[in-house]
Amino acid sequence: MTAIKAIAFDMYGTLYDVNSVAARCNALFPGRGEEMSRIWRQKSLEYTWLRSLMEDYRPFEAVTEDALVFTCAQLGLSLDAAARSALCEAYLHLEPHPEVPAALAELEATGTTLTILSNGSAHSIGSVVRNSGLEKHFAALLSADSVKVYKPHHAVYEIAEQQLGLERTEILFVSSNPWDASGASHFGFPVCWVNRGGKTFDELGQAPDHVVTGIDALPAYLEARNGH
Amino acid sequence: MTAIKAIAFDMYGTLYDVNSVAARCNALFPGRGEEMSRIWRQKSLEYTWLRSLMEDYRPFEAVTEDALVFTCAQLGLSLDAAARSALCEAYLHLEPHPEVPAALAELEATGTTLTILSNGSAHSIGSVVRNSGLEKHFAALLSADSVKVYKPHHAVYEIAEQQLGLERTEILFVSSNPWDASGASHFGFPVCWVNRGGKTFDELGQAPDHVVTGIDALPAYLEARNGH
Numbered sequence: 001m002t003a004i005k006a007i008a009f010d011m012y013g014t015l016y017d018v019n020s021v022a023a024r025c026n027a028l029f030p031g032r033g034e035e036m037s038r039i040w041r042q043k044s045l046e047y048t049w050l051r052s053l054m055e056d057y058r059p060f061e062a063v064t065e066d067a068l069v070f071t072c073a074q075l076g077l078s079l080d081a082a083a084r085s086a087l088c089e090a091y092l093h094l095e096p097h098p099e100v101p102a103a104l105a106e107l108e109a110t111g112t113t114l115t116i117l118s119n120g121s122a123h124s125i126g127s128v129v130r131n132s133g134l135e136k137h138f139a140a141l142l143s144a145d146s147v148k149v150y151k152p153h154h155a156v157y158e159i160a161e162q163q164l165g166l167e168r169t170e171i172l173f174v175s176s177n178p179w180d181a182s183g184a185s186h187f188g189f190p191v192c193w194v195n196r197g198g199k200t201f202d203e204l205g206q207a208p209d210h211v212v213t214g215i216d217a218l219p220a221y222l223e224a225r226n227g228h
Numbered sequence: 229m230t231a232i233k234a235i236a237f238d239m240y241g242t243l244y245d246v247n248s249v250a251a252r253c254n255a256l257f258p259g260r261g262e263e264m265s266r267i268w269r270q271k272s273l274e275y276t277w278l279r280s281l282m283e284d285y286r287p288f289e290a291v292t293e294d295a296l297v298f299t300c301a302q303l304g305l306s307l308d309a310a311a312r313s314a315l316c317e318a319y320l321h322l323e324p325h326p327e328v329p330a331a332l333a334e335l336e337a338t339g340t341t342l343t344i345l346s347n348g349s350a351h352s353i354g355s356v357v358r359n360s361g362l363e364k365h366f367a368a369l370l371s372a373d374s375v376k377v378y379k380p381h382h383a384v385y386e387i388a389e390q391q392l393g394l395e396r397t398e399i400l401f402v403s404s405n406p407w408d409a410s411g412a413s414h415f416g417f418p419v420c421w422v423n424r425g426g427k428t429f430d431e432l433g434q435a436p437d438h439v440v441t442g443i444d445a446l447p448a449y450l451e452a453r454n455g456h
Contacts, residue, residue, distance in 0.1 A: 049277040050407050050432060054380050054414050058433070066431035074428040152282045179278050186282050200302040203294035204278060205286070 002169040003226045004190065006113035007218070008142070008160040010151075010175035011120060014194055015215070016094035016128055024090040028083050029075075036071055043067035045179075048119055048150035057148040060121045064091055092127040096134060097196065099216040104137040106219050115140040117160045117173075119150045140164070152183020160189075172222070174215065178202035185209075192221065230397040231454045232418065234341035235446070236370070236388040238379075238403035239348060242422055243443070244322035244356055252318040256311050257303075264299055271295035273407075276347055276378035285376040288349045292319055320355040324362060325424065327444040332365040334447050343368045345388045345401070347378045368392070380411020388417075400450070402443065406430035413437075420446065 012018050018041050025040075026033025044067040051058055058066075065088050072079040108114055114137050118125050122143045129135045142163055147155040161168050173189035175181045176196060182204040185191045193201065193208035194215060201208065210221055240246050246269050253268075254261025272295040279286055286294075293316050300307040336342055342365050346353050350371045357363045370391055375383040389396050401417035403409045404424060410432040413419045421429065421436035422443060429436065438449055 046274075046277075046407070047430075047432060049274075049281055050380055050411070050430075052281055053277060053378075054411050054432070055382065056414055056433065066433075070428060070431045150281075152278060154283065179274070183278070183282050186284055200298060202275075202278075203298045204275060204282070205284060205294075 001225060002167070002190075004112065004172045004222055005166055005170045006115060006139075006160075006164050007107065007172045007174055008115050008117040008164075008189070009215075010173075010177060010180050011116050011118035011125060011128065012094075012177075014174060014176040015100050015116070015134075016096050016132070018094065020095040021087065021090040024087060028087070029077050032075060032077065036075060036077070039074065040067055040071045043070050052150045052153055059145060060119055060124055061088065064088060092124060093131050094128050096132050097214065099214040101134060103214070103216040103218065104134060106216075107222070108137050110219060110222060112222060113139045113164065115142055115160060115164065117142045117156070119144045119156070121145045151180055152186070154183075154187050157184055157187040157189065174218070179204065181208050182206040192218065229453060230395070230418075232340065232400045232450055233394055233398045234343060234367075234388075234392050235335065235400045235402055236343050236345040236392075236417070237443075238401075238405060238408050239344050239346035239353060239356065240322075240405075242402060242404040243328050243344070243362075244324050244360070246322065248323040249315065249318040252315060256315070257305050260303060260305065264303060264305070267302065268295055268299045271298050280378045280381055287373060288347055288352055289316065292316060320352060321359050322356050324360050325442065327442040329360075329362060331442070331444040331446065332362060334444075335450075336365050338447060338450060340450060341367045341392065343370055343388060343392065345370045345384070347372045347384070349373045379408055380414070382411075382415050385412055385415040385417065402446070407432065409436050410434040420449065
């Protein structure tokens, strides 16, 4: 088995909790935060896939805002400009999952190159990472925006291979999103699926090489896999 | 405005009620039919989009079965081979929405060429249409399978243009699915959105040219539009 030299992390859901916007939603629309956050996230994903298929790319922040407009319309919630802006801003201040900061420090200490490869724009990725104080761990923050299409299109996964100057088999792709893990596996990355909540993996003809319940399990996995 | 010479109907949801499989689901898994049918439909759609983006095409019946397997796993329902087969078979026996048979007859009488353009395979489309006795109204049944990618990729919409030998502006695309109506509009079809249930249109940068609550409103729309 090829030794892993770098890790490419998905960001939304994998390192950062997308449901951390639910509290902000709930403050604006009491009792509706969970439902709103769930539909907003689902629609954001759908819009990235649909726009990619339609070949009608639009930056991630704009897609996120479109999905918010849809969500509020569907739920019958009145969204003024201030609320819209506050909620989109909340997506730049996501909280990392609890185990993430210490696990990143431990992984970095092993000499593994750490990167993020996300559908988010460079601005979004940079803001989320800086706002959580974790930027020091990453050698590169890679955005789908540079190829104007979203995951799971192969062009996005290729960014990591090209920017890191490594073979895809040397890059461990880590995602909590089954569709993303499937796309990365189809592309040819070794893939670790982070299944924090007992979710069901997607039936897209792929299986993850490894499954963990948090990224704090990655140092031991790398050690076992690389045979150090 | 260019006169409409043909109509391309989406099939699933637009002419036929995809929730008509809920009763069959409920017979096998009492009390879970609605939830199961809803997740199954949503996952089927996601898998068509994701496989198209991954450039890993798989025939529609297989994608539908994959989505069923996921749905049962997620809901903790045990799916044996007989149930799996019975449920997939149910997707070949969908019921048309109530107004559809009479409306198709009325539209056909106006001399408008009627076609179906669906993500379903030729076998699926043919089965659904024959099993409901509506095949006589259609000049052509067009399947995404011929281009090995799914809507809303432009290659699927192009099938209608090419097979009908008409300009896209002469073909009215009719769909109840906002993402499909959006894709067709982006492609350049005039689009009618069938909104039977007070749904919210998607925020994909497109708007339908016309909105109806059932296809029985199409003859009057065509007459007004074509100026007869």
